[in-house]
Amino acid sequence: MARIELKDVGHCYGPAGGRLEDYALQPFSHVWEDGGAYALLGPSGCGKTTFLNIISGLVHPTRGRVLFDGRDVTALATAQRNIAQVFQFPVIYKTKTVHDNLAFPLRCRNVEETEIRRRVQEVAALLNLESSLKKPARQLTADAKQLISLGRGLVREDVAAILLDEPLTVIDPQQKWLLRRKLKEINTALKQTMVYVTHDQNEAMTFADHVAVMDQGKVMQIGTPQELFECPQHTFVGWFIGSPAMNILPCTVAEGGVMIKDKKVPLPALAKAAATAAGALELGIRPEFVQISDTPGAGALGVDIREIENLGNYNIVMLDLDGLEIKAKISVGNPLPDRKAFIRLPEKSTHIYASGQRLNPGT
Amino acid sequence: MFVLYRSLKYFVLLVWSAFVALPFLWALTTSFKTANGVVSGATYIPWLQYEPSLEGWKVLFRGEGKGIDIITPYLNSLTVTLSASFISLLLGTLAAYGLSRFSWRAGPIRNADITFFFISQRIMPPIVLSIPFFLMLRMLGLLDSRAGLVLVYIALLMPIVVWVMVDFFNNIPRELDETAMLDGCGPLETFWRVILPNCKPGLVVAGLFCIVFGWNDFFFAFILTFTETQLLPVAIVSLNSSVTPWWSLSASSLIAVVPLVILAFVIEKYLSSGNLAGAIK
Numbered sequence: 001m002a003r004i005e006l007k008d009v010g011h012c013y014g015p016a017g018g019r020l021e022d023y024a025l026q027p028f029s030h031v032w033e034d035g036g037a038y039a040l041l042g043p044s045g046c047g048k049t050t051f052l053n054i055i056s057g058l059v060h061p062t063r064g065r066v067l068f069d070g071r072d073v074t075a076l077a078t079a080q081r082n083i084a085q086v087f088q089f090p091v092i093y094k095t096k097t098v099h100d101n102l103a104f105p106l107r108c109r110n111v112e113e114t115e116i117r118r119r120v121q122e123v124a125a126l127l128n129l130e131s132s133l134k135k136p137a138r139q140l141t142a143d144a145k146q147l148i149s150l151g152r153g154l155v156r157e158d159v160a161a162i163l164l165d166e167p168l169t170v171i172d173p174q175q176k177w178l179l180r181r182k183l184k185e186i187n188t189a190l191k192q193t194m195v196y197v198t199h200d201q202n203e204a205m206t207f208a209d210h211v212a213v214m215d216q217g218k219v220m221q222i223g224t225p226q227e228l229f230e231c232p233q234h235t236f237v238g239w240f241i242g243s244p245a246m247n248i249l250p251c252t253v254a255e256g257g258v259m260i261k262d263k264k265v266p267l268p269a270l271a272k273a274a275a276t277a278a279g280a281l282e283l284g285i286r287p288e289f290v291q292i293s294d295t296p297g298a299g300a301l302g303v304d305i306r307e308i309e310n311l312g313n314y315n316i317v318m319l320d321l322d323g324l325e326i327k328a329k330i331s332v333g334n335p336l337p338d339r340k341a342f343i344r345l346p347e348k349s350t351h352i353y354a355s356g357q358r359l360n361p362g363t
Numbered sequence: 364m365f366v367l368y369r370s371l372k373y374f375v376l377l378v379w380s381a382f383v384a385l386p387f388l389w390a391l392t393t394s395f396k397t398a399n400g401v402v403s404g405a406t407y408i409p410w411l412q413y414e415p416s417l418e419g420w421k422v423l424f425r426g427e428g429k430g431i432d433i434i435t436p437y438l439n440s441l442t443v444t445l446s447a448s449f450i451s452l453l454l455g456t457l458a459a460y461g462l463s464r465f466s467w468r469a470g471p472i473r474n475a476d477i478t479f480f481f482i483s484q485r486i487m488p489p490i491v492l493s494i495p496f497f498l499m500l501r502m503l504g505l506l507d508s509r510a511g512l513v514l515v516y517i518a519l520l521m522p523i524v525v526w527v528m529v530d531f532f533n534n535i536p537r538e539l540d541e542t543a544m545l546d547g548c549g550p551l552e553t554f555w556r557v558i559l560p561n562c563k564p565g566l567v568v569a570g571l572f573c574i575v576f577g578w579n580d581f582f583f584a585f586i587l588t589f590t591e592t593q594l595l596p597v598a599i600v601s602l603n604s605s606v607t608p609w610w611s612l613s614a615s616s617l618i619a620v621v622p623l624v625i626l627a628f629v630i631e632k633y634l635s636s637g638n639l640a641g642a643i644k
């Protein structure tokens with residue numbers, strides 16, 4: 001249990017001092033509060049594992065410092081950091097029984113045998129592994145093996161953090177759901193700091209209080225699931241989170257509004273924010289916030305309805321604005337105009353981006 | 364169809380066992396024959412076809428007069444083979460672990476080059492090595508000694524151990540090492556407590572190779588020892604004379620093969636108990 005602080009931490013697998021673009025993890029700073037449930041979300045190869053390995057000490061960062069509870073651990077070896085990490089594929093000690101697997105971290109720390117037995121029993125009960133304690137670990141199913149990996153972290157009461165690197169990849173879907181709930185329970189019950197790595201947004205959103213979205217070695221945004229949904233700080237976050245993804249529309253600024261394909265949308269605050277910005281401008285709005293009606297009016301844009309996709313209790317409506325595709329997500333009950341429609345973009349749910357970066361209309 | 368398959372299977376097994384066992388039986392009968400029994404064509408059944416005699420065996424244990432004392436070379440061979448195998452296994456496994464897990468470089472030389480360097484030692488024909496070995500042992504004053512032979516065998520066996528074990532370690536996921544470190548092991552503890560127990564199959568293969576090679580080697584033992592130290596294969600060959608003593612040669616070969624047969628049985632048991640299969644995946 002520890003508060004983990006990263007100060008300007010970055011890593012490059014190549015020779016140190018290379019260009020910043022070559023960094024597998026670009027330098028950044030953040031604090032992971034004690035007992036928090038965090039998720040690290042990003043596409044394959046974006047540096048998630050590198051990030052975890054820096055915390056656990058398996059990788060020594062090219063630059064920056066790592067602090068646990070204010071103590072600098074950057075130079076400490078993995079064994080001294082007291083971190084638990086669960087990998088994508090279950091790692092067990094094949095030659096040992098389940099009990100000895102769970103006991104191993106304590107044996108390494110010369111804990112008394114009676115105490116070991118007590119802790120192992122406790123953790124086995126928590127993970128429903130009691131009945132298989134005496135079995136050779138290699139005979140267990142993949143999900144039970146993954147529980148053992150987790151258990152080896154939980155037996156240590158003082159573990160600094162539990163890092164989970166796509167732990168549910170090899171688990172079948174039903175078990176997945178159960179295990180994820182179990183993880184959440186453990187986090188609430190034991191108040192262990194947990195960092196959960198995944199490329200699945202639903203997994204991240206359901207598990208974590210705070211999610212860090214990464215892309216190509218950069219941490220794009222860290223926030224609550226709601227913040228990521230309502231206010232993506234980068235077009236990548238808008239695109240990566242949400243289903244379907246955020247609508248990203250190229251635009252320019254005009255007097256008192258924003259021009260999309262020669263059509264003016266009255267979004268004065270956004271236009272003001274973007275007035276002095278450099279780089280390509282884009283407008284972003286989530287399909288959930290696009291309003292459709294069959295009546296023209298002030299600020300409404302005329303569009304063609306191209307396709308309606310029924311996804312159970314809501315429809316995804318594909319709209320065509322002079323060749324630009326816009327998606328809207330509408331509850332099934334709501335009536336839809338046919339062929340021709342008008343959309344409105346509410347200003348408080350619409351964001352403007354310059355070179356991908358969100359411009360804050362408040363300033 | 365099933366019956367046909369079964370009978371075919373047993374037929375093949377039968378032929379194969381005969382192929383494996385008959386040379387031993389042949390040596391066994393021969394070891395109890397005398398000159399008369401051997402030269403008068405093939406005979407198989409004792410007392411009926413030939414008069415059994417213990418002459419062939421006695422020759423091996425007669426310390427004085429004619430014949431040889433096979434016990435000393437036997438013990439020499441055991442000591443040399445086991446020490447050389449043990450040391451090669453120990454050093455080779457450590458080297459292989461280092462080559463598999465850490466990156467080394469000296470100028471343009473990298474891990475793969477070092478590994479190849481080890482293996483390349485075995486590409487040379489042994490005869491090329493005999494003179495350098497002879498000169499080096501003479502320089503160290505280790506000619507005609509067990510220690511000298513152990514050194515030579517280590518030089519010959521370690522590359523094989525490294526070769527087998529590097530491949531084996533490369534197939535063990537790095538996450539296993541990492542897990543051990545996360546659980547609180549230092550690098551050496553990780554190796555001893557976690558990695559090595561997972562390597563039994565590789566160790567068995569490498570160890571088997573070392574022991575078989577060491578036990579059977581005649582060439583280097585013959586060149587590098589003279590009178591003080593004699594290994595079993597050299598002792599056996601020294602039985603030979605102008606009249607080939609088939610009986611004692613057979614007897615000594617049978618004795619010589621005993622440790623390897625025992626080894627084969629032990630490993631067979633280890634194999635059949637599923638240790639090899641289960642330990643990898």
Ligand SMILES: Nc1ncnc2c1ncn2[C@@H]1O[C@H](COP(=O)(O)OP(=O)(O)OP(=O)(O)O)[C@@H](O)[C@H]1O
Pocket residue numbers: 013014024042043044045046047048049050051199
């Ligand atoms: N040991 C290494 N040596 C060199 N490059 C590496 C090494 N490990 C990772 N990389 C590179 O660093 C980048 C980030 O890798 P990382 O494993 O952290 O990604 P990830 O987000 O965990 O991906 P995934 O979802 O596939 O697990 C990748 O481009 C990868 O190729």
Ligand SMILES: [Mg+2]
Pocket residue numbers: 048049050165
């Ligand atoms: Mg990864």
